[in-house]
Amino acid sequence: MAVHEPLTLSIKEATTGYRQRQIFQGLSLTLRSGITALLGPNGAGKSTLIEALATPDRLSAGSVLVNGKRVESGQSTQSYLANMGYLPQRWEAFDRFTPQECVEYVAWLKRVPKVAIRAAASAALQSVGLIDVKDDPLRRLSGGMRQRVALAESLVNNPTVLLLDEPTVGLDPEQRSLFRGSLAAQGNRIVLMSTHLTDDVQELAQRVLVVQEGRVLFDGPPDELAKRAPNTATSLRLEAGYMAVIHSTAGVR
Amino acid sequence: MMTWVRHSTTGAIGAAIGIAGVLLALHARREGLNLWTDYITGLSQASIYTGTLAAGVSAWEARRTHKPLVARLLVSSRPVVAVRVAHFASVAAPLALGFVIGVALLWAIGLATGVYGSPFIPWIGALVGAILAASAFGYGVSAVSRNQWYSPPLAAILFFASYVILQLLHAPNWSRALFPVIMNVDSEFVAHVSTTMFGQIVAYLSFVILVPVLIAVAAKRRRGPSGFILVATLIAGVGLGASLIGLRNGQYVTGQNPGDFVCEGARPQVCVNPGYRAGLAKLVTAFAELSQKSSDSDLIASRLEQQVEGIGDSPTRPARSLYIEDLSESGIAFSVARYVDRYGGGIACRTSEHTYDQHLANAVVQAWLSNFDELGFGGASPMEPGAAEFRRLTALGPVAARSWFGNHVRQYMSCGLTLADLP
Numbered sequence: 152m153a154v155h156e157p158l159t160l161s162i163k164e165a166t167t168g169y170r171q172r173q174i175f176q177g178l179s180l181t182l183r184s185g186i187t188a189l190l191g192p193n194g195a196g197k198s199t200l201i202e203a204l205a206t207p208d209r210l211s212a213g214s215v216l217v218n219g220k221r222v223e224s225g226q227s228t229q230s231y232l233a234n235m236g237y238l239p240q241r242w243e244a245f246d247r248f249t250p251q252e253c254v255e256y257v258a259w260l261k262r263v264p265k266v267a268i269r270a271a272a273s274a275a276l277q278s279v280g281l282i283d284v285k286d287d288p289l290r291r292l293s294g295g296m297r298q299r300v301a302l303a304e305s306l307v308n309n310p311t312v313l314l315l316d317e318p319t320v321g322l323d324p325e326q327r328s329l330f331r332g333s334l335a336a337q338g339n340r341i342v343l344m345s346t347h348l349t350d351d352v353q354e355l356a357q358r359v360l361v362v363q364e365g366r367v368l369f370d371g372p373p374d375e376l377a378k379r380a381p382n383t384a385t386s387l388r389l390e391a392g393y394m395a396v397i398h399s400t401a402g403v404r
Numbered sequence: 405m406m407t408w409v410r411h412s413t414t415g416a417i418g419a420a421i422g423i424a425g426v427l428l429a430l431h432a433r434r435e436g437l438n439l440w441t442d443y444i445t446g447l448s449q450a451s452i453y454t455g456t457l458a459a460g461v462s463a464w465e466a467r468r469t470h471k472p473l474v475a476r477l478l479v480s481s482r483p484v485v486a487v488r489v490a491h492f493a494s495v496a497a498p499l500a501l502g503f504v505i506g507v508a509l510l511w512a513i514g515l516a517t518g519v520y521g522s523p524f525i526p527w528i529g530a531l532v533g534a535i536l537a538a539s540a541f542g543y544g545v546s547a548v549s550r551n552q553w554y555s556p557p558l559a560a561i562l563f564f565a566s567y568v569i570l571q572l573l574h575a576p577n578w579s580r581a582l583f584p585v586i587m588n589v590d591s592e593f594v595a596h597v598s599t600t601m602f603g604q605i606v607a608y609l610s611f612v613i614l615v616p617v618l619i620a621v622a623a624k625r626r627r628g629p630s631g632f633i634l635v636a637t638l639i640a641g642v643g644l645g646a647s648l649i650g651l652r653n654g655q656y657v658t659g660q661n662p663g664d665f666v667c668e669g670a671r672p673q674v675c676v677n678p679g680y681r682a683g684l685a686k687l688v689t690a691f692a693e694l695s696q697k698s699s700d701s702d703l704i705a706s707r708l709e710q711q712v713e714g715i716g717d718s719p720t721r722p723a724r725s726l727y728i729e730d731l732s733e734s735g736i737a738f739s740v741a742r743y744v745d746r747y748g749g750g751i752a753c754r755t756s757e758h759t760y761d762q763h764l765a766n767a768v769v770q771a772w773l774s775n776f777d778e779l780g781f782g783g784a785s786p787m788e789p790g791a792a793e794f795r796r797l798t799a800l801g802p803v804a805a806r807s808w809f810g811n812h813v814r815q816y817m818s819c820g821l822t823l824a825d826l827p
Contacts, residue, residue, distance in 0.1 A: 205478070205479055206478050206479065224628070225628070229481045229482075229483075230481070231481075232479055232480065232481035233481035235479065237479045239475060242475075243471040243472035243475045244472055245411070245469060245472050247411035248407065248411060252407045252411075255407065256407060256476070257476060259482075260476055260477075260479075260480040260481065260482055260487065261480070261481050262481050262482060
């Protein structure tokens with residue numbers, strides 16, 4: 152499946168959350184090609200926003216739009232989901248499967264043509280550096296390898312939109328480096344990646360969104376966020392900028 | 405789907421179901437007989453165990469794969485109902501396949517051992533449907549109990565307990581036939597009520613699809629009309645199957661003698677279903693002995709035909725009924741005893757008032773005539789009523805015994821003998 156033409160992915164006037172607790176109310180923003188990092192403290196709504204984009208039919212109110220066209224129930228949702236890859240924060244694995252089988256199953260779910268499933272799965276595993284262990288049982292793989300299997304699952308349909316919820320959490324530095332390498336190659340898509348790690352942002356993102364309590368406090372390039380740091384001499388300018396933003400009261404809606 | 409099947413626990417359990425089916429079917433063979441109908445009886449009687457197993461393992465598999473499946477279903481671009489049904493199929497298919505392979509193996513064993521007859525295919529179809537329905541039951545119980553650690557044992561226990569309760573409540577036959585456990589007994593002397601079996605197949609298969617569809621529809625936040633239409637159609641399918649079952653009150657077989665006989669012997673001529681041919685010589689010998697003991701009496705007919713029960717059936721005139729349970733030594737003696745009871749003094753003893761002494765004397769003579777000492781006169785203390793008389797009667801030489809019976813045959817036939825009349 153070829154990557155589609157550059158598109159925009161928008162969420163418009165969206166209200167979403169869990170049961171009684173609505174985290175985002177009337178949220179609107181637009182994502183374009185490239186990696187956008189989503190930063191924010193725990194409970195800020197990062198996962199909620201990513202889930203809202205991953206499952207547009209579960210929004211309480213508002214809509215998700217692809218290139219300005221609303222994703223509605225039925226055919227357009229299925230088409231949207233077929234061109235979207237999603238790595239949830241807690242990736243649940245079929246432990247008896249091999250990486251190849253895991254990825255092939257998702258390919259089937261994403262309607263990759265039957266004849267292309269095997270090749271698509273192999274290509275996805277190749278792109279995350281796991282082709283050598285594709286036939287090993289998943290339970291024998293390290294945490295970092297499993298996380299890369301999860302990334303391969305989200306890539307197998309060659310999606311236009313890639314939504315990654317804290318993909319590097321729990322990885323050791325080497326695994327994180329490998330993972331970032333895999334992800335860096337995906338920059339020609341619309342990638343939204345939530346993270347706690349400003350290192351990830353520094354290395355990968357072209358754009359940063361900082362959210363807190365259902366509000367977008369910052370939307371701009373990493374350099375811009377770094378400039379918000381009160382002390383420009385520090386080596387951790389991006390982190391300092393982020394801290395400055397979440398402690399400020401002025402936000403961007 | 406093959407990936408699922410390959411990694412599913414149900415593959416091993418499917419094999420176990422197949423093996424259990426074969427073993428129980430072979431175990432159901434009666435001594436000296438090798439009949440497909442006995443295999444079917446064994447397979448049917450296995451269904452409470454295989455069903456319980458299928459329910460438990462399906463709940464296990466549903467629980468084991470629940471979280472990763474649901475996570476992927478959220479972002480699947482295939483219809484959730486289709487994915488759920490495919491998942492259930494991967495759970496249930498190995499179980500049904502194991503059973504079918506077991507039946508095929510049984511077929512091969514039957515061919516190699518010269519089995520008589522052939523299976524009634526709708527019966528096999530109903531048994532396959534029952535295993536699938538038991539699997540759907542377990543899959544559904546797991547979903548309803550929220551895929552907890554206790555869901556698999558709960559599903560198995562619920563399945564087994566539901567069956568036991570249905571039996572204890574003496575629920576109407578049609579409602580018991582709806583439950584996916586088929587414990588009916590097949591025989592060479594029945595006509596199969598295929599309406600019931602087709603009803604079960606329709607009801608079971610509708611239920612089998614209904615369960616995963618309901619789980620998928622219930623999990624959807626936004627439900628379109630297509631889901632409801634599908635659910636309604638499947639419920640209608642269960643209803644249609646239940647109606648078909650109800651049409652014949654869940655009856656599985658009805659008495660019928662195909663009249664297909666092989667015969668041997670002169671007086672009497674003994675005719676049995678070809679599947680019982682192996683016992684023909686022994687039966688001829690046993691009835692010849694009876695004929696000898698009871699010569700010049702009406703006890704023995706010129707022709708005996710194997711029938712359903714030996715009582716209440718209709719052999720071609722002037723033949724009489726012969727009932728056979730198995731072809732062991734005691735089975736042959738039992739056949740003679742059933743014959744003597746049906747055509748000897750037993751009928752008179754049952755149809756009019758007689759003393760205990762007369763009943764006892766009749767029993768002693770019947771035990772002697774048939775060589776089937778059911779009441780244990782031969783092993784009892786001589787002080788026991790009838791024991792000494794039985795021993796004296798069996799100790800008589802053939803000529804003396806025949807002479808004694810000839811002198812007392814009218815009393816015997818009218819249940820008028822007393823212990824004092826016995827030698």
